[in-house]
Each structure stands twice: as structure tokens, then as C-alpha cells.
Amino acid sequence: MINHYVAINYITCNDDFRDRFEQLFASRAHAIDTMPGFVNMHVLRPEKAGDAYLIVSYWETEQAFRDWMKSPAFTAGHQRGFDELAKAKAEGRPAPMSSDFKIYRVISE
Numbered sequence: 001m002i003n004h005y006v007a008i009n010y011i012t013c014n015d016d017f018r019d020r021f022e023q024l025f026a027s028r029a030h031a032i033d034t035m036p037g038f039v040n041m042h043v044l045r046p047e048k049a050g051d052a053y054l055i056v057s058y059w060e061t062e063q064a065f066r067d068w069m070k071s072p073a074f075t076a077g078h079q080r081g082f083d084e085l086a087k088a089k090a091e092g093r094p095a096p097m098s099s100d101f102k103i104y105r106v107i108s109e
Contacts, residue, residue, distance in 0.1 A: 004060065004061065004106055005060070005103070005105060006058055007057045007101070007103050007104075008054055008055065008102050009054070009099055009100075010101070010102070011052055011055060012052045012098050012099075013096060013097045014096050017084075017096035021096075022045070024084075028077065031073040031076055032057065032073070032074075035064065035067070036064055037063070037068075038059060038064065039058040040057070040058045041055070041056065041058070043056075044056065
């Protein structure tokens with residue numbers, strides 16, 4: 001079966017936050033794993049310092065992905081990352097990471 005919908009989150013981390021970012025993913029809640037329409041996810045570490053991590057999730061449909069984005073499970077699954085951003089802001093520091101989100105449709109396998 002072709003995965004028709006792919007969401008990629010490009011996460012750029014400050015050098016001193018990379019280990020923490022990887023720790024957050026290693027201990028993730030797996031909330032996405034039980035969402036209807038979720039197929040699979042890959043977390044890719046860049047080989048070159050300064051390049052973005054890629055969080056690649058595969059979905060049966062666009063609607064399944066959009067339902068995930070609006071779900072309480074999404075908020076819960078990302079809460080620790082949101083907390084890290086809020087903490088940096090409260091301390092007057094720059095955000096330790098930034099996100100650039102893109103969506104794709106699979107046209108060939």
C-alpha cells in the first residue's frame with residue numbers, strides 16, 4: 001500500500017540542545033502510534049552540524065494527519081518540547097529549537 005500523505009517537520013536545534021532533543025524523542029510518549037490512519041514515523045539525525053533533524057510521519061489520508069494535529073494526544077505528545085520553549089522565553093534566552101513543517105503527497109514508490 002502506498003502511503004498517500006507524508007508530513008515532515010524540519011527541526012533545527014541549537015548545538016547545546018541537540019542531546020536534549022534526542023533525549024525527548026527517545027523517551028517519547030508514543031501518542032501518535034495509536035492514532036487512526038497513522039502508518040509509521042522516522043526521526044532522522046543530520047550528519048552535518050547545523051542541519052535540521054527530520055521528523056517524517058506517514059499517514060493513510062490527509063484527514064488522519066489533520067485529526068492528529070487537532071487531537072489532545074498531539075498536545076500531550078509535544079508538551080515537553082513546548083515547555084522547553086516556554087522556559088527559554090521566560091529566562092530571556094533564544095528558543096533552543098525551531099520548526100519548519102511541510103506536507104507532501106506520495107506520487108511514486
